[in-house]
């Protein structure tokens with residue numbers, strides 16, 4: 001778009017001149033061959049003791065890559081320059097993939113909303129992810145995967161892209177149960193509209209700004225409140241609350257991401273009702289005022305799976321301590337995650 005402000009035009013001309021002057025001594029290296037470039041990339045990775053990304057799959061390469069120097073995607077991929085892509089994650093624990101099918105279902109729902117058709121049927125995507133995890137030999141970490149409109153050009157429309165693309169990477173990481181409580185703030189960054197909040201697309205700029213705002217204020221993360229004043233979700237997590245009369249409430253999923261962990265929590269939590277620890281389990285809309293009067297509060301997400309929240313906008317949540325019911329819910333989810341190969345929820349990439 002043309003700049004209509006003459007004074008700002010003059011300013012940017014001055015800045016450009018300054019940049020050229022101060023950068024005039026800087027000579028940009030031109031790589032004479034791809035082997036020279038690869039040598040440079042290998043040099044960078046050779047100093048890294050433990051590879052953080054043990055394996056990647058790319059449909060563009062048509063296979064699994066173990067060399068981190070080659071874990072790249074094309075710059076003309078529409079996911080790179082237009083944000084036309086969707087993604088999802090699954091946790092790897094003790095060599096098993098937790099809730100892969102629930103994540104894969106959400107991944108394909110996101111792709112349908114973003115009008116990206118997969119280059120492979122669901123069964124092939126699943127098989128690639130399982131083989132990739134096996135090839136990585138990673139026992140603990142995360143598996144992240146993307147469907148993109150694909151490479152082809154730098155236009156807005158993907159119409160001329162020959163095919164969509166599928167990428168996945170295994171990230172070596174420590175996954176452990178969270179036992180300490182965190183501080184949160186109410187986000188001032190506008191929440192995404194329903195269409196974009198309910199699909200896991202790669203445009204996470206609002207989410208990034210929301211977490212940066214929280215970090216700036218000395219908090220772990222933030223809570224979004226929707227335009228009707230109801231609490232919604234965190235930047236990459238759902239929230240759950242326990243009222244003073246022991247009702248477990250999760251904000252309903254119609255305007256936010258339907259979290260796989262939150263859904264699993266809703267399936268498991270009735271056990272605590274049977275034991276008489278909780279009164280009920282439900283999804284509902286809570287105003288900020290109602291939410292600030294609860295006894296316990298927590299974030300819920302794949303890699304946590306539960307993170308107690310003890311302070312919100314500098315006020316204690318309940319008594320300001322990690323709640324017993326929060327930890328009982330955390331234990332339920334954690335046992336489900338580490339239950340081993342007999343459970344239906346786990347997918348076994350290799351015999352460990």
Ligand SMILES: Cc1ncc(COP(=O)(O)O)c(C=O)c1O
Pocket residue numbers: 233234235236237238257258259260261262300301302303
């Ligand atoms: C915006 C948002 N909300 C909620 C979640 C939690 O979802 P899950 O439990 O599937 O990790 C995530 C993470 O995927 C997210 O990005």
